[in-house]
Amino acid sequence: MKKSVFFISCDEAKHICDKAQYDEASSWEKFKLSVRLMYCNVTQKYYKRNKKLTKVVKSSNAECLNPKEREALEMKFKKELSKH
Amino acid sequence: MPKHEINPNKWIDLYSDYLFNYTISRVNDREMAQDLVSETFLAGLKSMKNFKGDASERTWLISILKRKIIDYYRKINSNKGKAEVRIGYNDDAESEGDWLEERVADPFDKTAEDTLQNAELGNAIHSCLSKLPQKQADVFKMKTILNYETEVICNELNITASNLWVIIHRARTAMADCLEKNWL
Structure with missing residues (x-):
């Protein structure tokens, strides 16, 4: 079956929706997503939930160690741990 | 015991x-x-x-x-x-x-209550992250919390971009489930 230019699958819509949360979806992808959002309940639900998750994580100001900081912490700890 | x-x-x-x-x-x-x-x-x-x-x-x-x-x-x-x-x-x-x-006091500044709520939410996010498989948690943290570029994460973890998006999708679904149960 020929792939439609405007109509995308639910999985593709979810993938674009994920990318959009990180501003990595192109305008064309966003357009295709908005077409799908007009008629697909599953995509609408996923989109709403995904957006909410982004908002929650942003508003929490959650922090975590970056890989280098984590490695430094791990090295220091392992050194001590080996003495026990 | x-x-x-x-x-x-x-x-x-x-x-x-x-x-x-x-x-x-x-x-x-x-x-x-x-x-x-x-x-x-x-x-x-x-x-x-x-x-x-x-x-x-x-x-x-x-x-x-x-x-x-x-x-x-x-x-x-x-x-x-x-x-x-x-x-x-x-x-x-x-x-x-x-x-x-x-x-x-700046009226747009955070109140003590906001700060407390954010701290609790941050803890809830980390609790949910600890329930994810290690790789999903790492990718989610790097992409969503540390705001790393896709390319940087792919190089760091030696994965392809399409792999990253699959992991992100799974992680986001699991995180939304967990946070809905525990916070939202």
């Missing part, structure tokens, strides 16, 4: 981010937060014999960390004089009086 067991080999993987998030929301200094987390783990190692297993490892480590944070603030307060000098007072004649305005 104790309800909980202690295994320091897994502490870094399981609790370092949770403790770090807990600390940074209270001390607001990244380097200091790392030091306090490191000190907590080391103190935990030293007092492992005292772990009775009534509480979970995480709760036990948090109780050590809380004491470390209190000690940190005690230390700062003992240097209060120095801290006061650090307040930048501008004695430029033209901007005379501006300093008072700067010290008036």
Whole structure:
């Protein structure tokens, strides 16, 4: 079956929706997503939930160690741990 | 028999981010937060014999960390004089009086309640992250919390971009499920 230019699958819509949360979806992808959002309940639900998750994580100001900081912490700890 | 067991080999993987998030929301200094987390783990190692297993490892480590944070603030307060000098007072004649305005509470600034709620939400996020498979948690943290570029994460973890998006999708679905149960 020929792939439609405007109509995308639910999985593709979810993938674009994920990318959009990180501003990595192109305008064309966003357009295709908005077409799908007009008629697909599953995509609408996923989109709403995904957006909410982004908002929650942003508003929490959650922090975590970056890989280098984590490695430094791990090295220091392992050194001590080996003495026990 | 104790309800909980202690295994320091897994502490870094399981609790370092949770403790770090807990600390940074209270001390607001990244380097200091790392030091306090490191000190907590080391103190935990030293007092492992005292772990009775009534509480979970995480709760036990948090109780050590809380004491470390209190000690940190005690230390700062003992240097209060120095801290006061650090307040930048501008004695430029033209901007005379501006300093008072700067010290008036900003209505758009966070309230104590907001800060507390954000700290709790941050803890809930880290609790949910600890339930994810390690790779999903790592990718989610790097992409969503540390805001790394896709390419950087792919290079760091040696995965392809399409792989990354599959992992992100799974992680986001699991995170939304977990947060809906525990927070939203």
